[in-house]
Amino acid sequence: MSGLSRAAQQAVHDFQSCQQWEQRARLLLQWGAQLDELPEALRTPDNLVHGCETRVWLLLDQQADPLCFQVASEARLLRGLLALLLLRITGLNAKQMVEVDVAEWFALLGLSRQLSPSRSNGLTAVLLKMQALLAQN
Amino acid sequence: MFLPSPWRQFFPGILALAEQQQTWLDSAATAQKPQVMIDTLSQYYQQGVANVHRAQHQPGERATRAFEAARSSIADWLQADANDTVIFTKGSTEGINLLSQALAHHFQAGDEILISAYEHHANLLPWQQLARARDLTLKVLPMDKHGHLDIDYAIRQLSTRSKVVAISALSNVIGHRQSLQPLLAAARKAGAWTVIDGAQAAVHQRPNVQQLDCDFFVCSAHKLYGPDGVGVLFARQHAVTALRHWQFGGEMVRRCDYQQAEFLPAPLGFEPGTPSTANIVAFAATLDWLQSLDSQAIAEHEARLHAAVLTGLQERGMQIIGSPNCALISFNAPQIHHSDLALLLGEQGVAVRAGHHCAMPLLQSLGLAGALRVSLAMYNNGDDIQHFFSALDQALEILQ
The missing domain is CATH 3.90.1150.10 (Aspartate Aminotransferase, domain 1)
Structure with a gap:
């Protein structure tokens, strides 16, 4: 995939080096732990992502340049997936963000299964809300 | 192990x-299917299909006979009385929606519907929405610390305003089975209709609707090793006549002109449109097989x-x-x-x-x-x- 940042390329390398699901899970947890904490004050009903059973908050920082999403989740593995998503889009402008092939990105990481349309996983709902926020921007 | x-x-x-x-x-969500169910479905389609209760041709008669035989055999499985009615639905959810709408005209503002605190949304939302629309009171019967319904407390909540008591026989979260008979008997005495949501319970113990003595009982085939999209609403003889027709269409009318119509009684009056015949026949075959075990x-x-x-x-x-x-x-x-x-x-x-x-x-x-x-x-x-x-x-x- 072209246009990957150095950090994103490193993540692809790390995930592709995982031989077993346990290693992938542990790596995902590490990524989740690196995600910046969203202050309690921003964990408001307005910022909740609807459509996932796990509570996820998502905000678009309108002031930041380049654009910057902030996310939080109660579940640690989902937090890892969100961190990897942010890694992929950080530094891009709105038009570029919308054009990112998220399915391809998670496939590269060997995490395709986590993009299921099922409600139980919040990632798909997060993507929809991201698109909506970008469209409003 | x-x-x-x-x-x-x-x-x-x-x-x-x-x-x-x-x-x-995850069988409480949906159960896997036995070979007999799959074979029955396949045979039903392979022998040539026809619609039920409509045509005079032989394939139509054969389909109707199979369909009504399935109804009798499912009534047997429920241990229903000959006078009771079995209405086919899409599932437990539709059965409860049917009840909440088909009984609605009996209720006045301030009347009460009682459910338990552990109901699945299917046995909560139809009543909740009915209560909101008609200004009824939805009373939620509490559980004790074990997650069991407090039957004595529930009985004390009954009054002449109680019109419906709708309870799940087995919570899909807590997995606790308890005897509901004392509550059902007290509800009947208070003049309320009793509804049992058997969606979770029926697969673990064959229902005995005579013994349970409820007015209505619903369950879903797919949780009972049967096909998707089929359910049963059982109604006692004295309760079925309280139901007002709720969905309208083909094969549920006795007489019809442009301005008005007269409808068939239950069950056919509550089964408008083409039923899920193959699935219903396969469901009955599944239950027959279950009974042989x-x-x-x-x-x-x-x-x-x-x-x-x-x-x-x-x-x-x-x-x-x-x-x-x-x-x-x-x-x-x-x-x-x-x-x-x-x-x-x-x-x-x-x-x-x-x-x-x-x-x-x-x-x-x-x-x-x-x-x-x-x-x-x-x-x-x-x-x-x-x-x-x-x-x-x-x-x-x-x-x-």
């Missing part, structure tokens, strides 16, 4: 899932599996919701989000349910964002339980 299931071999789906390294512990042996097998899961969870310090005694167990691991655990169990090919289980008010009242649920069926065996626990141990090791 040596707990073989002699019935497992009859379920090609559970064997196929095993080949895909999947352990199915040793139900006592199945119940004992399921109880042994249930005890093994409960013990294993307790040994690992898991937080179990309520005191389950049947078919399913919901739990959380201390300090671990249920979706993290579910994801890692899924990675290891263990299919359990995680989330709010369509019982958001119940989970909220327990202060939980969600829970994992293990649910069992006759085809599960000791290997399934062992696989579940080794996967759970691995997941806990990673997450702790």
Whole structure:
């Protein structure tokens, strides 16, 4: 995939080096732990992502340049997936963000299964809300 | 763990899932199907199809005979009286929606509908919406600390304003079966209609609607090893006449002109449109097959599996919701989000349910964002339980 940042390329390398699901899970947890904490004050009903059973908050920082999403989740593995998503889009402008092939990105990481349309996983709902926020921007 | 299931071999789906390294512990969501169900469906379609209750041709007669024979055989399975009615629906959810709308004209503002605190959304939302639309009071009967309905308290809540008591015979979250007869008897005395949601319970114990003595009983075929999209609404003779027609269309009318119509009585008056004939016939065949098995042996097998899961969870310090005694167990691991655990169990090919289980008010009242649920069926065996626990141990090791 072209246009990957150095950090994103490193993540692809790390995930592709995982031989077993346990290693992938542990790596995902590490990524989740690196995600910046969203202050309690921003964990408001307005910022909740609807459509996932796990509570996820998502905000678009309108002031930041380049654009910057902030996310939080109660579940640690989902937090890892969100961190990897942010890694992929950080530094891009709105038009570029919308054009990112998220399915391809998670496939590269060997995490395709986590993009299921099922409600139980919040990632798909997060993507929809991201698109909506970008469209409003 | 040596707990073989002699019935497992009859379920090609559970064997196929095993080949895909999947352990199915989500039968409370939907059950795998026995070969007899699949064969009946296939035979029904292969012999040539026709619509029921419409045509005079021979294929139509054959379809109608098979359809009505299925109705009788399902009524037998429910241990219904000859005068009782079996209405085919899409499932338990539709059955309860039907009741909430078809009984609505009897209610006045201030009348009461009573449900339990552990109802599935299917036995909450139709009543809640009816109550909101007609200014009725929805009373929620509380549970004790074991997650069991407080029957004595519930009986004390009944009054002449009580019009419906609608209770699940087995909570899809707590997995606790208890005797509802005293409550149903008291509700009847108070003049309320009694509705039993048998969606979860029916597969674990053959219903006896005579003994239960409820006015209405609903269940879904797909949780009973039967096909999708079919359910049953049982109605007692004295209750069925209280229902007002609720959906309109083909084959439910006696007479019709442009401005008005007269409708058929139940069951046909409540089954507008073409029914799911093949599925209904296959459902009846599934129930006939179930009745040919040793139900006592199945119940004992399921109880042994249930005890093994409960013990294993307790040994690992898991937080179990309520005191389950049947078919399913919901739990959380201390300090671990249920979706993290579910994801890692899924990675290891263990299919359990995680989330709010369509019982958001119940989970909220327990202060939980969600829970994992293990649910069992006759085809599960000791290997399934062992696989579940080794996967759970691995997941806990990673997450702790």
